[in-house]
Amino acid sequence: MTGRPLLSVRELTKRFGNRVACCDVGFDLWPGEVLGIVGESGSGKTTLLNCLAGRMTPDAGSVIYDSNASGLVDVHRLSEARRRLLTRTEWGFVNQDAREGLRMGVSAGANIGERLMAIGERHYGEIRQTATDWLGRVEIELDRLDDRPTDFSGGMRQRLQIARNLVSNPWLVFMDEPTGGLDVSVQARILDLLRGLVENLHLSAVLVTHDLGVARLLTHRLMVMQGGRVVEDGLTDQVLDDPQHAYTQMLVASILPA
Amino acid sequence: MPPDPTQPVLRVSHLSKSFVVHAQGGLALPVLRDVSLAVSPGECVALVGRSGAGKSTLLRCLYGNYRADAGSIRVRHRNDNVELAGAEPRVTLDVRRRTLGFVSQFLRVIPRVPAIDVVAEPALRLGATETEARRRAEFLLGVLGIPPRLWLLPPATFSGGEQQRVNIARSLIVDYPILLLDEPTASLDEGNRAGVVELINQRRDAGTAIVGIFHDAAVRDAVATRIHDVVPPGAQP
C-alpha cells in the first residue's frame, strides 16, 4: 500500500515528577484511520492524547504530522502561533467535558462560526448558513442557533462541540472520551453521529475511551495501555476477539457481552 | 478481467493457531496445526469437523479476526497476492473492503441504524451511489424475505432469523471474490434456507471462491464442491 502516515509518533514519554504517565509510545496513523486508545483509569490515555495534539510537551520523543498546508511538521517544535493555527484549521479536539471545548458565553451559532472565521470565511450570511446546516447534522433544533450552550443539555453540548470541531473539515480529530459522563441513550445517539461523520468525511482520528463497545463501533485499530505503556495493538476486532496480552484479556473479560 | 479459474485466490499454508488464556495459568490450547488449503474461483469448500474442532477458528483466521501464530494466508487482492497473516490493520481492512466477505453467525447490531443502511453500507464504502446501494439493498432484503415494513427499522429488535438474513444481505451486497460463511443458515426456517442456498450457489457459479461451515447436511450437499476436514491437533495421527 502506498502513501505516507498522517501522524508518526516515536518514543514518546511524559513524566509528572517521577511518575511516568506515558512511556516510549510509538505508532503511525494512516489517512482515514481511526485509532482507539483503551486502558483503565490512570493508564496514561489522556496524557498521550494531549502530547499527540501538542497540548502537552513530552519529555522525550517526537510527533511528526503531515500537514496539508505545510508538509511534514514536528508538532513540538512549531512556534506557539503556528501550532495554534494548525489546531484551528487542520485539527479538531473533542473534550470529554464539552464546557472545555465550547465558549459558553456565546451562541451556538457563534461557537460553530468561530471555526469558519479561523479558516478565513468572512461572509456573515454564509457562516450563518453553514452553522445552521451543522446544527441540523448534529440533530440540534435549528431555532437553537442563537441560544448559548449554557442552556443546552449535556448531550446537546457534546453534539455542538462536535459540530464546532468538524465544521472546518479537519484532517485529524482527537477525542477524549466523547461520550463519557452522558447517559446511555444520549451516548448511543452521539456514537451514531460520530460513526456517520467519520465514515462520510473520511476523517482520521485518535479516540480515547475506556468503553470497549465504543472502541468496537468507531475504531479501526486499537492500542491498549497499561501503566503508561502500550501492551498490545492491532486491528480492533482482532484485539477484542483474540486478545493476546494478559491485561487485554482481563479488560475484555470484564465487560458483559452485549 | 475475471480471475483465472485455475489459480487459487486463497492459499493457506502451514497455518497454526493456539489460544493462551492467561487467567487459566497461561497454558496454550492448540487448535489449528499446520493447516493448508487452497481455494479457486467457483469452488465452495465446506469445513467439516466435530464441535470444537476449530472450524470457526480457521474461518476467523482467514478473515484476520483471529491472529495466526504461524503460517501464511495469501489472498488475491487488487491483482496482487497479499499476505494476511501478520498484516498491518490497514491492509487487512482494505482486503475486507474489496475482496473478502464474511457472514458471521450473529449480526453485530449498530444502534439506531436502519436495516437498509446496515445492508447498503459496504457498497457505499466502495463508492456506489446512494441510489444504487439502496436499490441493491432492497433487492437483497426482498429476495431474503425481509418484509419492507422492517427495512427502515434498526435490526436490534429483529428475530434471530431476520438478523441473520440482514447479515447475509450485508455480506452479499458487494461482489466479493472470496466469501467466508459461518453457518449462514443456522437460524433460518426451511423456506428462507432455500433462498440463501440459491444465493450462495449463484455466487459460486459466477466465480466466487467460498469457504463455509454448514451444519445442515442438506445445505452442505447443495452448495459444497469439496469437503475439508478440520481435525483438532490432539486427534491427528
Ligand SMILES: Nc1ncnc2c1ncn2[C@@H]1O[C@H](COP(=O)(O)OP(=O)(O)OP(=O)(O)O)[C@@H](O)[C@H]1O
Ligand atoms: N497534570 C498532572 N500532574 C501530575 N500527574 C498527572 C497529571 N496528569 C496526569 N497525571 C498522572 O498521570 C497518570 C496518567 O493520567 P491520565 O490522565 O493520562 O490517565 P487516563 O488513562 O486518561 O485516565 P482516565 O481514564 O481516568 O481519564 C496518572 O497517574 C495521573 O495521576
Ligand SMILES: Nc1ncnc2c1ncn2[C@@H]1O[C@H](COP(=O)(O)OP(=O)(O)OP(=O)(O)O)[C@@H](O)[C@H]1O
Ligand atoms: N477467542 C477464543 N479464545 C479462547 N479459546 C477459543 C476462542 N475461540 C475459540 N476457542 C477455542 O477453540 C476451540 C475451537 O473452537 P471453534 O469455535 O473454532 O470450534 P468449531 O469447530 O467452530 O465448533 P462448533 O461446531 O461448535 O461451532 C474450542 O476449544 C474453543 O473453546
Ligand SMILES: [Mg+2]
Ligand atoms: Mg483520561
Ligand SMILES: [Mg+2]
Ligand atoms: Mg463454529
